[in-house]
Amino acid sequence: MSTLKTKPVLVAGLDIGSTKVSLAIAAVRIDSQSGQRFLEIIGLGVAPNTGLKHGIIVNIEATTEAIIKAKEEAELMAGYSAPSVWVGVSGSHIKSFDSKGMVAIKDKEVANSDIARVIEAAQAVSVPSDRKVLHVLPREYKVDENDGIVDPIGMTGVRLEANVHIVTGGQSALNNIVKCVEKAHLKVSGLVLETLAASQVVLSADEKSLGCVLADMGGGSTQLLYFVNGSVAHSSQISVGGQHFTHDVAVGLRTPQISAEDLKKRSGSALPTLIDEHDSIDVEGVGGRKSRTIARKDLAHILEARAEETLQLIAHDIRNSGFEPLLASGVILTGGASQLPGLVEMGEYVMDLPVRKGFAKPMGPLVEVSKSSEHATVAGLIQYGYEKMKGMGQLETAEIDISQSWAGLSEKIKSFFKDLF
Ligand SMILES: Nc1ncnc2c1ncn2[C@@H]1O[C@H](COP(=O)(O)OP(=O)(O)OP(=O)(O)O)[C@@H](O)[C@H]1O
Ligand SMILES: [Mg+2]
Structure with missing residues (x-):
């Protein structure tokens, strides 16, 4: 019998922030008892960054260097070279808006192909050539006269409509991010809105369906993503961060x-x-x-004065959004700057909404990721990438490694962190 260890299927996330770059590598594993697939973060690299401001690269060399450092550190811990990466994007060049699409249902019953066509139709709005569509996020579907439908597959009718939320980024800002990643000898699997990525591992399905705002308090700014009735309804940002x-x-x-x-x-x-x-x-x-x-x-x-001002600005954004009455689950604070003690208590008072701190759900024994709201984005990028790969059938044919035990890995990671701090 061969003793060679097969390389597990890997998923990697790259968060290029204004204070730090984080790269995490996760292995797709199978639980030997339930047969369920799960993700386990096996490598994390973090390097300080001075090359990004408000989501825009201001220094290609500095950003590339930070990516290379984070990559090398993550690869060393994982014991594998990084696969292509899901890269987070955010900042002042991001704009999002609502759009609608309508198509005739082909065979009287809504099929996947009808959904794809209606989403395509909703996208066919004129997006200026200097902007790139990052996400088309369905809000609700309408089959003939019946609206508010979340999943129309199998429903009978003649006309299918979709209300979607479209997220776009500035083409040159995105090009520069991709340039830095490629200069660091990494391939890009996809660009993902950072708050959308974080929301995958920080928010519960209940919070999204009751309505909430994810506030990613980073270094230079705070990025907001609004969920109403389970889907993304609005995004905005405040120019205050840690x-x-x-x-x-x-x-x-x-x-x-x-x-x-x-x-x-x-x-x-x-x-x-x-x-x-x-x-x-x-x-x-x-x-x-x-x-x-x-x-x-x-x-x-x-710190109190600045915290109060920041929270007032978030409260103001919520009031201006028009979604305030639809946010029963309140505000979930994540990102490095959200770690300041007292922010949650002050937030509830200032915003008059429920407030909690958001952490990434655990993905393996690397507690540094799940315990800290600073790493929610990179964990979210991995989860997002994994879901996309699953959707594209990339995991069906892949060989999934079940040989490595959690316990052994935990020791390896623990000793790495002992060396680090
Ligand atoms: N324990 C803490 N208490 C208060 N602030 C903290 C703490 N830990 C980190 N921060 C602050 O968090 C900020 C960095 O947050 P984060 O790592 O989420 O930013 P980033 O992703 O690099 O930036 P951005 O998302 O704005 O591009 C820094 O300003 C840092 O001072
Ligand atoms: Mg960030």
């Missing part, structure tokens, strides 16, 4: 950006009332000045 919080701390406490970032992460809070009166922190001085000790509450007061 870097603005750090900047306020640096200015307010007269300390270098690096130590402001460190203070925010280690001792920050959006609610001064949560901080003990007697707690103090050491603040490094700028330009060689001596460090000083201040009340930790003072740091919280600075």
Whole structure:
């Protein structure tokens, strides 16, 4: 019998953020008891990035280098080279809008081919040549006079209509992202709206059907994706992210950006009332000045002002969207900046909606991914890619590896992280 280990089917996600690039590699496994397929993240690489602002590449070299670093780290941990990647896109060049399509049902009963044709028809709106369609997301179907249909397959009628939400990106912004990925010797499987990817692993089906907003609080901005009646209804963004919080701390406490970032992460809070009166922190001085000790509450007061402003801007966006009465599941905060303690409590007060923190559902023993909202996008990209591959029948013929045990892998990953931190 051969002792050679077959290479598992791999899926990879690449999140190019304004503060960091993350690349994760997952293996498709089969549960030996239930026979069900599942995804297991076996490699994660993270590298700081300075080459992207508001979703637009401002430095090709820096971004390429960050991708190469993240790729090498992920490959080292996984023990395999990265397959082609599902790449996240977001930022100011993304625009989304509603559209409609209508076709005659071919054989009186709605079939997959009718759905494909009606989606195609809905897409046939004039999209300017400098924009590329990223997603056509069905909102509801109508068969003759019956509307509000989620899955029309098998229904009888003569006319099929689709209401869809179309997401587009700026062609040159997307071209530059693809250029960086290819310069890092990776192939692109597809471009995916980052919030849509994150929503796959962060939101429950109930939350989507009751209506909610996913708010990805990143470095330079906060990206919002609205779900109404189970499907995407709207997307928008706010130009405030974690870097603005750090900047306020640096200015307010007269300390270098690096130590402001460190203070925010280690001792920050959006609610001064949560901080003990007697707690103090050491603040490094700028330009060689001596460090000083201040009340930790003072740091919280600075962060509180920015947190309140950010949450007010989200509340304002929700009110302006017109969807406010349809968002019973409220707001789900994800992304690195959502980790600031007190944000959820303040969010419920400011927005008068339920608020929770969003994490990726676990995909194997790599807890760093499932525990941290910072990695929700990269996990979501993998889930999105996996669903697409399944839809295209790419997994049917593939050999799925069941030989590697979770326990063994867990040790490997644990030791990797011990070395890292
Ligand atoms: N524990 C923490 N508390 C507060 N802020 C944090 C914490 N951890 C990370 N952040 C902030 O999260 C931000 C980075 O978030 P994230 O990694 O989601 O951004 P990104 O994906 O690189 O950027 P973007 O999505 O805007 O392109 C940074 O500004 C960082 O300071
Ligand atoms: Mg991000």
